[in-house]
Amino acid sequence: MKTNTIKMAAILLVSTALVAGCGKKTVEVLPPAAEGTDYGQTPTAPIAPTSQIVPGSQEDFLQQVGQFGDRILFETDRFNVDAEDQAVLQRQAQWLAQYPGTRAIVEGHADERGTRDYNLALGERRANSAKNYLTSIGVDASRIQTVSYGKERPSALGSDEQSWAQNRRAVTVTVR
């Protein structure tokens, strides 16, 4: 368990660096590089040549589900999975079906405009919404863990509606 946790943490760091703070629901209204977000870390090209990506790895998962395909976004205080989210989670489920030896951790997050304890509860609710949908379409529940970070780990760093929209998220991170 301890080793797994450390491994997960390492993967998590990589995934945070790889993915942009951008989200599908707001993508139309977002400027290409808003000040104060972590866009600077976003690679403009694939991280590594396709040939080097190990099948079944987190890198493989990110490539297969597409940009921002590892996350679903939520409205303020909401935790429902809408049709757009379902499409994202279906691609994740397909990948998980392809690699039955893998597991997933769904991280639930909230924006900074909530109180700390409530946001921990809200993040947990969001992570569970994603997990519940994944299990409803066939992913074994025992393969999915959830963890809430509340408002502790924002993806976008601004104090504005666009950043908050990107931070209200549930992100799937795979573990081998």
Add this chain to the structure above:
Amino acid sequence: MSLFARNRKLASFVLFILGTQAAIAQTPPAAAPALDEPELVEFDTSKTRSIAVPALVAPAPTDTAAGNSLALGRQIAEVISSDLRASGVFETQGPNGLRAITLPEVATPQFDYWKSRPVEQLVQGFVRVGGDGNLTVGCYLYDVGFGNETTRLGFNVPPREWRRAAHKCADAIYSRLTGELPFFDSRIAYIAESGPKNKRIKRLAIMDSDGANHRFITNGQSTALTPRFSPNYKSILYLSYVDGSPRIYVYDIDAGRQRLITQSTSPTFAPRWSPDGQTILYSMAVSGNTDVYKIAASGNGTPVKLTSSPGIDVGGSFSPDGRQIVFESDRSGSQQVYVMNADGSNQRRISFGSGRYATPEWSPRADLIAFTRIAGDFRVGTMRPDGSGERLLTDSWQDEAPTWAPNGRVIQFFRTAKGSGKTSIWQVDLTGSNERQLPTPIDGSDPAWGPVLP
């Protein structure tokens, strides 16, 4: 509680009575309030009182583990002066800029001199080093206008605890002059923060009520949040991600060890103590649904689930008599404040203003509940336990998580800066006046104020 009883309580820290007059056991010369009646002295922060605090006299300067007693005499006066000034109720003079007083003056002040400064109240005292190496600190309060002594206390402390003697003296003066309970001799647990907004390092830390004697408890390798001192200051409840997910631990300060409050694999957060320290209130999410639970602090009991709404029920704070709990719930569609009996019965909403209401904390005086109101910006306010009399005390972009001073007259909270996410700890009195930032070595959040030390 009467001043008389209050001073007797203070005396638990006092190992002797000064001089010929048993000040603590006798009625003070000035008009004393009747026992168990509403205080005669109004708490009125609009009227500040001037008070002079010359350096305490060191009759025979002696080296101690905390420095020479001559220097300690000045430092103790500085702490007394600083405490009283920070309360917002007093304008203080000294010890800087005031002449040195002599030992005979301690018991026989030169009232004419102090009247001419002018100043209304005078604090004098002495520091002696005993044969056992401990300090004896004498603390005298005089009403300059009336020309009489109103309070006299003595404290016997190890040299390293000299600040406590100063806080006790300031507490006695504050109580005598305002009619309020003391609060300076108390401690604060909080989260020390550093690093960029998306990789914030959050460490559990503790300090005295004035920011002194600061100490980091955790090293920052795993995120720590929402600490609460136990009522006896022996342990701290807090949330840690040390095993990867949020769980509540009880940290034993002396032993330097911690344990989980419950063995459940579900995430636990928002820990609180009952006023008697026997029960721990916490929130736990099971399959995404968060409810409020309680469990014996001994760790031997079975958790009792207190709420069962499908929404988020979280946080909570016991009333001082331990019979009720105020908590927050979004069962109505948004965060609001609810009160229930300590067994979970009779849950009822009390917040009905505009916006969301969060982080309720019951005042140690029982008369008010502090909260965070979210209506665009976050503001800290108070309401009565029935929800009436709402009053907002702060106005900033994001003020959050009030915690009460042990006397229920001052509220601490943390402020987050828009954009940078930098945090700082602030306090404000119940009138919304005297807002000031508490000094911390790095950024600070989640303050939790403990009771007055015995």
